[in-house]
Amino acid sequence: MTLQEALQQRRSIRAFRPDPVPPDLIREILADASRAPSGTNIQPWKVHVVSGEVRRRLEAEVMAHRETDPHDKVSEFPRTGGQRRDPYLGRMRTLGKAMYGLLEIPKGDQEANWRQWGRNYQFFGAPVGLIFTLDRDLDAMSFLDVGAFMQTLMLSAATRGLGTCAQGAWNNFWSVTRQVLEISEDEIIVAGMSLGWPDESAPVNSLVADREPIDSFAVFHGF
Ligand SMILES: Cc1cc2nc3c(=O)[nH]c(=O)nc-3n(C[C@H](O)[C@H](O)[C@H](O)COP(=O)(O)O)c2cc1C
Structure with a gap:
């Protein structure tokens, strides 16, 4: 698959088969992702790879915790909205x-919305979850580095027939995630x-999200 094909083919996947992903394959994808550029090559990304019993426990504990209207339903870093x-x-x-059309969730059905959003914390049924963290004392530039890492990872996965969905949802309910994965207080959970x-x-996987035309986001100077 060419890079162009991977770029066109990748889309967010929100329903998975339960078949396991071999650890060696995950390592290959992570090695690809680590080719992502980072400012002054500090490579600030950290990733907690979750599977099996730990994945099951993480899902169970976060799903239970979100029912309690907890303090950590906002991210650990500023998100001004x-x-x-x-x-x-x-x-x-x-x-x-x-998306909600494909999921057949009617507009305004709060209960169904809540349940569907909860699928995030079940990794949409994927056998592997990734939690990306950053050292707390790094600055906003490092978020760019993590973004580049995540996209490189997603493209690498796409070339191998694997699906991914980036999930900001995981920067909520960080206290439970931190506890289950024993993540240091010195790291923030980014996504x-x-x-x-x-x-x-799964119909939801047929969703192709639109993109805006180039001239809506690019300004050409000096041409
Ligand atoms: C930083 C980031 C956070 C995201 N968070 C979520 C999320 O929490 N849940 C979800 O279902 N999709 C999430 N997405 C996926 C976006 O909705 C998706 O990338 C966008 O709609 C474009 O669709 P595509 O990925 O299929 O091209 C996230 C994507 C990014 C880049």
Whole structure:
């Protein structure tokens, strides 16, 4: 598969087959991901790879914890919510409408929404979960590095037929995640990711999220 094909083919996968992902394959993907660039090559990413019994316990404990209206339902780092205005809000709504349509969840069904959002904490059924962390004393530039790492990882996975879904959802409920995975207080939980074999029969996986035209985000100077 060429890079161009991987870029076109990758999409967020939100339903997986339970078949395991061999540890050696995960290591190959992580090695690919570590080729991502980072500012001054500090390679600040850390990733907790979760499977088997630990994955099961993480899912069970986070799912139970989120029922309790806990203090940690917001991230450990500032998220000011600037995306809740247009044009971002409109794009978010377009995605939500398409996704909830495929899931057959009617608009305004809070209960079903809550349940579906909870699928994040079940890694959408994927056998492998990834939790990305950063040392707490690093600055905002390091978030870019983690983003580059995550995308490189997702493209590497795509070339091997594996599906992924990046999950900001995992920067909520960090206290339980920290406890279960024994993550140091010196690290913040940035995001998670589901990794596994896509369930090709699940309608939600047919979602192709739109992209804006180049001229809506690129400004050409000096041409
Ligand atoms: C940083 C980041 C966080 C995300 N968080 C979530 C999430 O918590 N749950 C989810 O279902 N999708 C999440 N996504 C997936 C996006 O919704 C998805 O990338 C976007 O809609 C574009 O669709 P595509 O990945 O299929 O191209 C996240 C993606 C990124 C890059």
